[in-house]
Amino acid sequence: MALLTAAPAAQAGEVHRIKTAPSPSTGAPIDGGGSWIVNKPSGYYVGRAMPGDTFDDEVTTSANWHFGRAQSTVNMCGWVLPGSMGADAGPVADSCSATTQATISHRLTVGRDYNAPAHQATDGSSVPANPACTLYFNYFYGTDFASNGGHWATAAGAPQSSVRYRFTTRDGQAAVVRDTVLGWGFLPIGCVQRPASLYNDND
Structure with missing residues (x-):
């Protein structure tokens, strides 16, 4: 049995x-x-x-x-x-x-073209942004950061003319930035001027 x-x-x-x-x-x-x-x-x-x-x-x-x-x-x-x-x-x-x-937990899983080498910054670098654009709090749906971007959601409003650039999404279509009024979010890549020096070392 x-x-x-x-x-x-x-x-x-x-x-x-x-x-x-x-x-x-x-x-x-x-x-x-x-x-x-x-x-x-x-x-x-x-x-x-x-x-x-x-x-x-x-x-x-x-x-x-x-x-x-x-x-x-x-x-x-x-x-x-x-x-x-x-x-x-x-x-x-x-x-x-x-x-x-x-x-x-590794930064190259979630993005690329960072504003600083790994472990050397906790904020973004000041760069010009287009105030005619819209900053969104969300860009991804799901946890596959290579292919699940493009889901612009939770519009926060227009950015300031200067934001703090942190990194670019792996698909190259959005920048993660900190706006001094709206906080952290995503801008379309054409709405922000990225720093001259960018870093792709892992952590």
Whole structure:
């Protein structure tokens, strides 16, 4: 007689509503609201979860960074800021693997043409931008940064005439910049003048 053994339960994360988090550098609420989505704690900007969006918190570090899936708008695995977890919305099976976590932690996975060598800057370089363009908080849908770009979402508004350039998306179509009013986001590549020196070393 065969014995029936129950399959092990999948690990479950806890879904939370995003609330506006404080900036790790200033302590003030981040410009534009919500939480940055980054490739690792204190890493590179790859998107934004807005207030009220849902996030499956699968891993929480001792410093309160949260890794999991940003479910709303971007359907992306990544890290969100300490202080960004709002109301609890219940458990859900984990969907972001340890392999994904490790892979996206390297900057050449998420972008190219950085403004500085690895580990030598925490901000962008000041460059001219076209105020007639629109800055968007999101550009990717999913966690394949080589092929899942072009999903311009969450329009933030017109940029200032000068922004802080950080890197270019792998498809070459968008620049990740910090606007002094709107915060971090994406501009179409033709709307920003990139620095003369660009770097493609990995970290």
